[in-house]
Amino acid sequence: MRLLSLLILFLMLFNCKLDKKSTMVQEKAAPQRGELSWESQIFLGNRLFSEKTCITCHDVNKTKIGPSVKEIMKIYKEENGDIVAFLRGKAKPIVDTTSAQVAIMQANIDGFLQNISDEELQTIATYMQHVDELNRD
Template sequence: MKQLTLIVIVILVFSCKKESEESFGKPEVTATEEVVTNQTPEALGQEIFEGKGNCISCHQVDQKLIGPSLQEIAKIYKEKSGNMVGFFKGESEAIVDPSQFALMQANIELTKTFSDEELKALEGYIYSNLK
């Protein structure tokens, strides 16, 4: 009986060890990892705008909500040759509605953490709404 118990324990130990050795050195994909896709910069920008950027909570495409519409932002930045990416990085002044900059300050802290690719995609999405 002791031998049978010992054999079962040895089998369990080796079967568990084999499973852990199989994943050793192989990257594990988790549900929270981003999947790289071949999407356009504008599509990535829209995804950021509606998702992690949370821009949609204050801005709409064609009407003022809390902040100006995307169409108005794109128009003003184009007319004034503004640096939208610089603004998102906190390196440029607000040119659309400086009086609302205090409301945007928390979001600027968020956009400062975005990659250049994400910021350019967000800019591209905003400009894609220019009429």
């Protein structure tokens, strides 16, 4: 019996220690989490560009169902546009403003991009910029 209570006491102490440790780790980890590096953004953006099906309509160089990434980036640079704001539904389209085309893209913003964080949207924008730079002529 004594042994058992000792064991319980020991377990309780041990648990306490563990708890303390895990909160300490959390407290330490939270402020340390900085911005994603350029490379990580490209990596994640590339993944999201397929996962969120962007790639089915946006080729790098050629117009598919939607304008090519090169064309989009060209206009966004010229007009100093904000891709993240557009993908958030907070900025109007500036590449192709034909209503049928806008509606196709809008369906993606309302669908695939509903539950995505701003940080993730930024990785998509970074990836598009990277692809554009890689394919300079």
